[in-house]
Amino acid sequence: MTAAARVLELLVERGETLAVAESLTGGLVAAELTSVPGASHSFRGSVTAYATPLKRDVLGVDGVLLAERGAVDPEVARQMAAGVRRVLGADWGIATTGVAGPEPQDGKAVGTVYVAVSGPDGVENMAELRLNGGRADIRKESVRSVLKLLFAELGRNASAQDTEQNGGN
DSSP, rough: OOOHHHHHHHHHTTTTOEEEEEEEETHHHHHHHHTTGGGGGTTEEEEEOOOOOHHTTOOOOOOHHHHHHHHSSSHHHHHHHHHHHHHTOSEEEEEEEOOSSSSBTTTBBBTTEEEEEOOOOOOEEEEEOOOOOOOOHHHHHHHHHHHHHHHHHHHHHHHHHHHHHHHTO
């Protein structure tokens, strides 16, 4: 079973939804999710905010942050995930931003990638990646990494909910 299929299966079991914000992956995360039959049960949609102004204008990323640090930044990834979750009305939001190459961007080296998750009850997580390989390799690994991060958060969140429901035992 693919990472996308595992994530979607968990979301369906929980009755929750997912939205995706992508920059360097350019729609690959959404394509991976929608390649799974039945994805429409939990996948709401995606925003491919490749241009920096779209991160601000569509996803609500802080314009000062973008001006000071650029689009390749952990806080930008976090705000993208929270923004797509809000804009598309989903329980969970995930985001990718980074440099796939061939040239550095915003003073960040090729292979610098940030992936983030935003979920219910204030759940947030972000991972910084330093990826090697060509542009296609970096983008593919970014997709895998953001889905893995979401899967881990869904697992953690389910464990916390189970503990609460069973009186902490």
